[in-house]
Amino acid sequence: MSSADIYRELILDYYRNPRNFGKLEKxxxxxxxxxxxxxxxxxMQIRVGENSKxxxxxxxxxxxxxxxxxxxxxxxxxxxxxxxxxxxxxxxDVFKMLGDPELGPSRxxxxxxxxxxxxxxxxxxxxxxxxxxxxxx
Amino acid sequence: MLKTEAxxxxxxxxxxxxxxxxxxxxxxxxxxxxxxxxKPQAVxxxxxxxxxxxxxxxxxxVHTLGEEATAAYEGxxxxxxxxxxxxxxxxxxxxxxxxxxxxxxxxxxxxxxxxGDLLLAxxxxxxxxxxxxxxxxxxxxATLKFVGITPDGNLDMEELxxxxxxxxxxxxxxxxxNVLGTINDVANVSRKAHKAGATTVVDGAQSVPHFPVDxxxxxxxxxxxSGHKMLGPTGIGAxxxxxxLLEDMDPYEGxxxxxxxxxxxxxxxxxxxxxxEAGTVNIADxxxxxxxxxxxxxxxxxxxxEHEIRLLDYARETLSKVKGLHVYGPEDSKERxxxxxxxxxxxxxxxxxxxxxEEGIAIRSGHHCAQPLMRCLNVSxxxxxxxxxxxxxxxxxALKQGIxxxxxxxxx
Ligand SMILES: Cc1ncc(COP(=O)(O)O)c(C=O)c1O
Numbered sequence: 355m356s357s358a359d360i361y362r363e364l365i366l367d368y369y370r371n372p373r374n375f376g377k378l379e380k381x382x383x384x385x386x387x388x389x390x391x392x393x394x395x396x397x398m399q400i401r402v403g404e405n406s407k408x409x410x411x412x413x414x415x416x417x418x419x420x421x422x423x424x425x426x427x428x429x430x431x432x433x434x435x436x437x438x439x440x441x442x443x444x445x446x447d448v449f450k451m452l453g454d455p456e457l458g459p460s461r462x463x464x465x466x467x468x469x470x471x472x473x474x475x476x477x478x479x480x481x482x483x484x485x486x487x488x489x490x491x
Numbered sequence: 492m493l494k495t496e497a498x499x500x501x502x503x504x505x506x507x508x509x510x511x512x513x514x515x516x517x518x519x520x521x522x523x524x525x526x527x528x529x530k531p532q533a534v535x536x537x538x539x540x541x542x543x544x545x546x547x548x549x550x551x552x553v554h555t556l557g558e559e560a561t562a563a564y565e566g567x568x569x570x571x572x573x574x575x576x577x578x579x580x581x582x583x584x585x586x587x588x589x590x591x592x593x594x595x596x597x598x599x600x601x602x603x604x605x606x607g608d609l610l611l612a613x614x615x616x617x618x619x620x621x622x623x624x625x626x627x628x629x630x631x632x633a634t635l636k637f638v639g640i641t642p643d644g645n646l647d648m649e650e651l652x653x654x655x656x657x658x659x660x661x662x663x664x665x666x667x668x669n670v671l672g673t674i675n676d677v678a679n680v681s682r683k684a685h686k687a688g689a690t691t692v693v694d695g696a697q698s699v700p701h702f703p704v705d706x707x708x709x710x711x712x713x714x715x716x717s718g719h720k721m722l723g724p725t726g727i728g729a730x731x732x733x734x735x736l737l738e739d740m741d742p743y744e745g746x747x748x749x750x751x752x753x754x755x756x757x758x759x760x761x762x763x764x765x766x767x768e769a770g771t772v773n774i775a776d777x778x779x780x781x782x783x784x785x786x787x788x789x790x791x792x793x794x795x796x797e798h799e800i801r802l803l804d805y806a807r808e809t810l811s812k813v814k815g816l817h818v819y820g821p822e823d824s825k826e827r828x829x830x831x832x833x834x835x836x837x838x839x840x841x842x843x844x845x846x847x848x849e850e851g852i853a854i855r856s857g858h859h860c861a862q863p864l865m866r867c868l869n870v871s872x873x874x875x876x877x878x879x880x881x882x883x884x885x886x887x888x889a890l891k892q893g894i895x896x897x898x899x900x901x902x903x
Contacts (some may be wrong), residue, residue: 356849357846392841418839418840419839461841464841
């Protein structure tokens with residue numbers, strides 16, 4: 355696989371026109387993290403609706419195309435889903451969402467930053483703790 | 492391969508076995524020398540030679556191997572000392588620049604810095620010349636302030652003068668910025684600092700590897716650099732300190748070798764520099780650093796510098812033709828070292844580095860351990876191509892081609 359495949363139209367589109375980008379005025383969940391390797395930065399905010407559903411979700415931050423597109427796509431997937439759904443999201447789901455790009459170990463961190471922030475926020479809200487399986491750089 | 496006249500690049504490249512390897516089927520174009528340099532065969536051989544012929548502990552064994560190892564280790568210290576124009580007994584072997592600044596933080600700072608004191612660093616420092624002072628300030632109740640930079644990437648001398656007017660205890664500044672390439676006028680800045688009563692800690696990590704450094708003309712108190720950035724092994728570097736300061740300082744780590752006598756309730760210290768080299772030292776890598784110094788000396792640091800200036804000029808000219816590419820740091824190649832930090836349109840440095848990697852090109856992308864500087868430049872990351880003596884015009888052409896490819900993929 356070549357970088358032309360990693361940076362396909364879809365990822366570039368989400369990078370340049372991120373969906374759900376911004377901040378919520380009222381939110382119940384907020385989480386933030388950075389990727390120490392490259393300084394990629396993601397913040398997510400969620401308003402929880404009836405039946406513990408994700409009523410509104412927005413993200414903000416800056417970083418590479420992979421981290422920003424991944425976070426944006428994740429917010430689209432998450433919107434309307436029950437909070438419990440977030441517990442079921444696995445890294446394979448994120449890779450699939452991105453079109454299964456072949457990423458080196460350092461770039462995998464970029465791809466998974468959004469998921470980490472989402473899980474950290476939601477787990478905390480649910481009274482649980484999200485343990486990053488691969489902490490640090 | 493085009494020669495730059497200053498050195499015979501083709502011949503030099505043959506000394507570096509790693510340059511023969513391919514990455515993703517492409518010729519390796521190694522442009523990440525500010526992070527770490529490659530090693531010539533002579534350095535690799537010196538390590539193999541030590542381990543296979545005279546591996547032994549130093550300073551404590553009277554047998555033949557011990558004598559040989561000690562002679563080689565102390566010989567390497569002498570080479571390093573002469574290489575930077577330091578005086579005997581002022582060179583402490585450490586793990587690298589980071590350990591050097593931390594050594595000063597503990598051994599000098601704990602004793603000298605008091606509550607309410609002012610410490611100064613600059614906004615173009617690497618984290619290794621910021622964080623130790625932050626920690627020191629915190630533990631002592633001192634204040635850390637920063638000297639800013641001008642829009643063209645130089646130290647803000649007015650702000651420096653103003654802050655020196657507040658009688659700081661310490662001025663920590665870099666000889667050469669690992670992002671902007673800026674070469675600071677160390678002698679002048681250090682003189683100003685001394686007039687204000689401050690002790691100076693200078694980060695030489697990006698200067699000693701790239702141009703001649705003569706500490707006898709620089710009037711600094713502490714000077715730090717890393718072996719792995721100057722063709723030597725990892726895990727070894729040097730702290731050069733003024734002898735009187737080193738003698739006045741408390742030890743850094745306690746243990747074997749650094750003592751003269753140990754009693755139940757107290758100990759006395761070995762002479763400088765041994766006072767700061769507790770335990771079994773990094774013998775092999777010190778010897779390797781000595782070999783790196785020999786190698787650089789055989790080429791001549793003035794030639795290394797001349798070569799890098801030509802590469803820099805060529806790179807600036809080549810990259811100036813790439814639309815949307817912005818280079819950071821001073822304009823004049825004579826005022827900066829052989830590295831170029833840049834951003835290219837809205838292609839994030841990490842994405843660019845991934846695309847370049849596929850072409851066999853290694854550059855650095857990110858904040859380069861200089862986040863306060865990134866904030867000054869109002870960016871979160873940059874790409875950086877940094878040169879050493881084995882780089883060629885071809886490498887720069889390859890870099891430009893790679894950037895153009897990224898441009899095509901990102902539809903810049
Ligand atoms: C300017 C500068 N200072 C300090 C360092 C730290 O060196 P080391 O990691 O070898 O301690 C580096 C390199 O990373 C550097 O570029």
